[in-house]
Amino acid sequence: MNMIKSYDVVIIGSGPAGSLCGIECRKKGLSVLCVEKEEFPRFHIGESLTGNAGQIIRDLGLAEQMTAAGFPDKPGVNVIGSLSKNEFFIPILAPTWQVRRSDFDHMLKEKALEHGVEYLTALVKDVIKHEGKVVGAIYKKDDMEYQVRSKVLVDASGQATFLSRKGIAGKREIEFFSQQIASFAHFEGVERDMPPFSTNTTILYSKQYHWSWIIPISPTTDSLGIVIPKDLYYQECKNPEDAMAWGMENISPEIKRRFRNATRTSTPESMADFSYRIEPFVGDGWLCIGDAHRFLDPIFSYGVSFALKEGIRAAEAIDQAIKNDDWKTPFYAFRDWSNGGQQIAADLIRYFWIYPIFFGYQMQNPDLRDEVIRLLGGCCFDCEGWKAPMIFRKAIEEYDRKQMVG
Incomplete structure (x- = not known):
């Protein structure tokens, strides 16, 4: 086995969480290596960004590049219930x-390279431990295994949940929204609403956990996702293509109308058991960020926003841990901050699925509307003392209590 040099921070995975963590660590003067198993660019789902994510992107100085890339502006999210009823609109407060x-x-990734993050395309195989502390990783490249040493190893491997699979982080525990399968593909020629609403995200649902997304991702391309319960998928569908056809016929007539002249441009894919959490997700010499420790029902597009925010916050914790030679205080603070925001988002999503009509009413409630819009925009980590999260939590606790009694 060959030895290579050491870094302050080694990051597994170069999605949004890994890239932002790397950028912020470099701003603090830390040396960073990011190990990614796939060459870029590569396909990934999660295409609708919240207002919080938009602000982070502008702070990175990428606004002009986003426009030049042809990424559509996102004015808001239109949520349409069964048979096109129970409709409400969620405006985006930040571009x-x-x-x-x-x-x-x-x-x-290119922005991270500009900041001095080093990248390596290789497959991380294992971790290196010394006296109970994680001190590096073993990776494979060109049929050779190498070691790289780190003061902090960051798992940003997304749903691969690398450190959990290696027994360093906790086991992957399935959560409320897990019994669903999402199938998705890209299409050209989808009928859109008239400007300025033509690039809204559209969410259509028929009943609990039966829903669809339509996301314009370029001037001519839309992403369609069909999400249905797992038992229905296996009863009615043989593959992702069947699931998408079922959704077009059964979730909402609006899907069939919009896609009647559309042409599919990618092979349908599916993702199962997508809602989970991992505890613990921090430890001596390591921590997990983004989907590497938790993933929620994607209906309100929190994934990228939370990945970016956690990447930034994790870098602060890493810097403190290295400077003070104390991982517990900053890593536990990161854990508590992350769990608090993630739980508020989970409560909001559960409340929507339990009481979809009442959720729409809350969107019109003058006492709560601003808070709900901000929560849907990604402000779940910055809402101490707000009314809406407490109302959602109380309603869910009462619902769960009745379910146990019943």
């Missing part, structure tokens, strides 16, 4: 975009 993730993630 943001719909993106083709292959191009967007590559853009973030």
